[in-house]
Amino acid sequence: MLTAQALTKRFGDHLALDGLDLHIAPGEVFCLLGANGAGKSTTIKLFLGFLAPTAGRALVDGVEVAADPIRARSRLLYIPEQVALHEELTGLENLVYFARLGAVPDASPRRLTACLEEAGLAPTAVHRRVSGYSKGMRQKVGVALAIAKGAKALLLDEPTSGLDPQASADFHDLVARQRDAGAAVLMATHDLFRARQIADRVGVMRGGKLRLSFDAQELSAQDLEAVYLQAMVAEPAPLRS
Amino acid sequence: MSAPRVWTVAATQLRLMSRDRRLAWLTGLLALVMLASAAVGQSRNAQLQADRRAAAAEAQEVWRSQGPTNPHGAAHFGQDVYAPVSPLAALDPGLSDHLGVAVRLEGHSQNPARERPVEGGAALSRFGGFSAAWALKVLAPLMIILAGFSTFAGERSRELLSQERAAGASSFTLMGGQLLALSTWAFGLVAAFTAAGLALVLANGAAAADMLAALAMGAAFFLYLAVFVGLTLAASASFRTARAALVALLCFWALSTLAAPRLVPALAEQLHPTPAAPVFEKAVTEEAKNGANGHDPADKRLAAFKAETLRHYGVTREEDLPVNFAGLALAFGERNSTQTYNRHYARLFDAYEGQARVQRWVALAAPELAVGPLSMAFARSDLDAHLRFLKQAEAFRYRLIQTLNADVAQHKPPADGPYLADVGALTRHLRFAPRPAALGEVWTRQRANALVLAGWAALAFALAGFAGLRLERPQ
Numbered sequence: 067m068l069t070a071q072a073l074t075k076r077f078g079d080h081l082a083l084d085g086l087d088l089h090i091a092p093g094e095v096f097c098l099l100g101a102n103g104a105g106k107s108t109t110i111k112l113f114l115g116f117l118a119p120t121a122g123r124a125l126v127d128g129v130e131v132a133a134d135p136i137r138a139r140s141r142l143l144y145i146p147e148q149v150a151l152h153e154e155l156t157g158l159e160n161l162v163y164f165a166r167l168g169a170v171p172d173a174s175p176r177r178l179t180a181c182l183e184e185a186g187l188a189p190t191a192v193h194r195r196v197s198g199y200s201k202g203m204r205q206k207v208g209v210a211l212a213i214a215k216g217a218k219a220l221l222l223d224e225p226t227s228g229l230d231p232q233a234s235a236d237f238h239d240l241v242a243r244q245r246d247a248g249a250a251v252l253m254a255t256h257d258l259f260r261a262r263q264i265a266d267r268v269g270v271m272r273g274g275k276l277r278l279s280f281d282a283q284e285l286s287a288q289d290l291e292a293v294y295l296q297a298m299v300a301e302p303a304p305l306r307s
Numbered sequence: 308m309s310a311p312r313v314w315t316v317a318a319t320q321l322r323l324m325s326r327d328r329r330l331a332w333l334t335g336l337l338a339l340v341m342l343a344s345a346a347v348g349q350s351r352n353a354q355l356q357a358d359r360r361a362a363a364a365e366a367q368e369v370w371r372s373q374g375p376t377n378p379h380g381a382a383h384f385g386q387d388v389y390a391p392v393s394p395l396a397a398l399d400p401g402l403s404d405h406l407g408v409a410v411r412l413e414g415h416s417q418n419p420a421r422e423r424p425v426e427g428g429a430a431l432s433r434f435g436g437f438s439a440a441w442a443l444k445v446l447a448p449l450m451i452i453l454a455g456f457s458t459f460a461g462e463r464s465r466e467l468l469s470q471e472r473a474a475g476a477s478s479f480t481l482m483g484g485q486l487l488a489l490s491t492w493a494f495g496l497v498a499a500f501t502a503a504g505l506a507l508v509l510a511n512g513a514a515a516a517d518m519l520a521a522l523a524m525g526a527a528f529f530l531y532l533a534v535f536v537g538l539t540l541a542a543s544a545s546f547r548t549a550r551a552a553l554v555a556l557l558c559f560w561a562l563s564t565l566a567a568p569r570l571v572p573a574l575a576e577q578l579h580p581t582p583a584a585p586v587f588e589k590a591v592t593e594e595a596k597n598g599a600n601g602h603d604p605a606d607k608r609l610a611a612f613k614a615e616t617l618r619h620y621g622v623t624r625e626e627d628l629p630v631n632f633a634g635l636a637l638a639f640g641e642r643n644s645t646q647t648y649n650r651h652y653a654r655l656f657d658a659y660e661g662q663a664r665v666q667r668w669v670a671l672a673a674p675e676l677a678v679g680p681l682s683m684a685f686a687r688s689d690l691d692a693h694l695r696f697l698k699q700a701e702a703f704r705y706r707l708i709q710t711l712n713a714d715v716a717q718h719k720p721p722a723d724g725p726y727l728a729d730v731g732a733l734t735r736h737l738r739f740a741p742r743p744a745a746l747g748e749v750w751t752r753q754r755a756n757a758l759v760l761a762g763w764a765a766l767a768f769a770l771a772g773f774a775g776l777r778l779e780r781p782q
Contacts, residue, residue, distance in 0.1 A: 114473055118781035132781070136477055144473035150466040152319070154326040159319075166315040168475035211474070221473075 202233030316484020348397030371731030385413030399440035401688030482775030501525030537767025579661030634716025
């Protein structure tokens with residue numbers, strides 16, 4: 067569903083992403099770990115078509131992003147660290163707006179209200195302006211859009227950063243449900259614990275390069291942390307390529 | 308670009324604008340100011356119209372009730388005529404407060420218009436400048452800038468933009484929706500202005516030409532505001548920060564709406580100088596007085612005309628002429644002095660036209676200089692409308708004086724005194740009824756300004772579209 071083939075991005079002299087090869091199948095969650103500036107967000111922006119690759123290509127459901135970004139995005143849902151919404155609109159109005167932008171076939175208020183409730187937004191919040199929403203509530207609007215859109219792939223850029231543990235757990239439950247519904251998920255995160263919990267595979271990036279990738283469930287949380295820290299300072303021996 | 312998505316963006320943006328309390332208040336205030344100034348303008352125009360009608364009726368009455376009098380004495384006595392009041396001048400008074408509204412018609416001279424409203428009118432005209440048209444020219448663009456400068460610029464807006472793009476809308480589509488939304492808001496303001504114009508026309512007898520003129524004014528202002536809509540969104544999409552976009556837009560607004568209209572007259576005067584009114588009047592009056600005026604028997608041109616007249620009638624003495632030569636001499640003098648005045652005025656009007664050309668060129672850099680003349684022209688409160696009134700007054704004066712001179716020519720003076728006639732009866736068929744320029748004529752004169760404005764609007768929308776495409780381009 068999400069494929070990167072020798073995907074490379076250079077900003078002047080700085081190599082932000084160096085020949086990334088990756089394939090995420092439908093119903094699979096791939097967590098990208100790495101320090102700030104490791105290349106995680108660059109990877110996501112290349113899949114969104116916000117950045118043009120210097121070399122290689124990114125494909126979404128077989129559509130080359132650089133060639134037809136609009137068609138590629140129609141299959142995606144993007145949730146950043148802070149879901150940006152129109153503050154003066156209610157949660158439902160925001161969802162209707164974004165659903166119509168995404169040409170969601172049934173963007174009726176009734177269905178979208180159901181999507182918001184399925185994403186865990188309290189019915190009393192649906193018709194409140196989002197200027198009064200917490201970060202967790204905003205993320206739920208993002209997930210509701212994924213449900214409404216029936217997105218085939220989710221691109222999540224540190225989506226639980228700053229969320230309290232309960233909200234973070236709720237969010238990961240929602241992502242797991244999307245995975246179970248067949249969505250491919252690429253999530254950039256610093257949260258090793260959640261990554262181990264939700265990911266089918268984990269990749270560690272450093273200096274724009276995917277240093278290693280492995281099945282997350284094969285490691286304990288302590289082992290994962292050790293591997294991650296080792297990968298941050300030195301070239302690790304791959305656990306599983 | 309997808310039309311349903313464009314509509315979705317526009318509808319959402321309009322909803323957001325309606326929920327922005329500051330914008331809603333400012334919009335309401337601007338609409339209120341426009342409608343209030345239109346109402347005040349209408350009330351003032353109604354008063355001016357009543358005053359001028361009364362003064363014109365009184366002048367007619369005085370003229371008619373002169374009783375038996377010498378026609379040439381009546382020509383020197385003269386009569387006053389008054390400029391018409393355009394109903395749409397309540398929306399855009401243009402230059403009308405600063406131009407004379409009454410002309411004294413008399414033999415031998417073309418008097419300048421006097422009784423400028425600014426000299427004795429209401430305080431509103433002395434403080435000057437404020438009108439519904441002024442609100443659209445100056446305040447509405449400022450509000451468009453304030454409503455739209457941060458649409459794409461700024462970190463927060465860019466995050467939202469990323470999500471809107473990720474949701475499936477291209478930046479070009481988003482730009483289309485924003486252009487539609489802000490244009491719809493501008494259209495609302497212009498619609499209120501046009502509705503006020505139509506109401507004024509209806510209240511003043513509903514002439515079809517005035518109704519079309521009100522619609523033309525509305526169309527001109529819509530194009531003008533569209534310029535600011537396009538430029539505002541283009542700047543918002545092009546500058547990295549909202550503050551930079553705001554500063555650039557405010558600079559353009561200040562230069563275009565405040566500085567240029569004040570600088571251009573000075574530039575135009577430098578390039579096409581016009582004499583001060585007393586200098587002009589002195590020059591033309593002296594030349595007219597030094598020409599044949601029918602009064603000076605020693606004048607060589609008059610002597611030649613007399614010789615030609617005697618030859619024409621086959622006589623050698625003035626007493627043998629079948630007509631009163633004094634009347635023919637007066638008509639001859641009137642022709643000469645009128646030619647002198649017309650020559651001077653033609654030079655002056657040419658200089659005015661040169662100045663108007665300068666304004667049209669500078670309008671290529673400042674759209675306010677295109678919409679201002681367009682609005683005044685359709686409101687019939689511009690210099691052209693004034694000059695048209697002067698020309699019609701002069702044409703009437705010439706016919707009136709020559710009718711009196713012809714009557715003198717037809718009647719030899721009786722032995723016991725001067726020839727007397729009832730000038731009221733004699734000139735009953737002459738009535739001064741100034742007619743405003745036909746709409747087609749106004750359009751012909753203002754076509755260049757309309758094209759400049761349309762060009763500006765097209766350029767602004769093209770820049771916005773280009774900026775939208777640039778946003779879509781991956782880095």
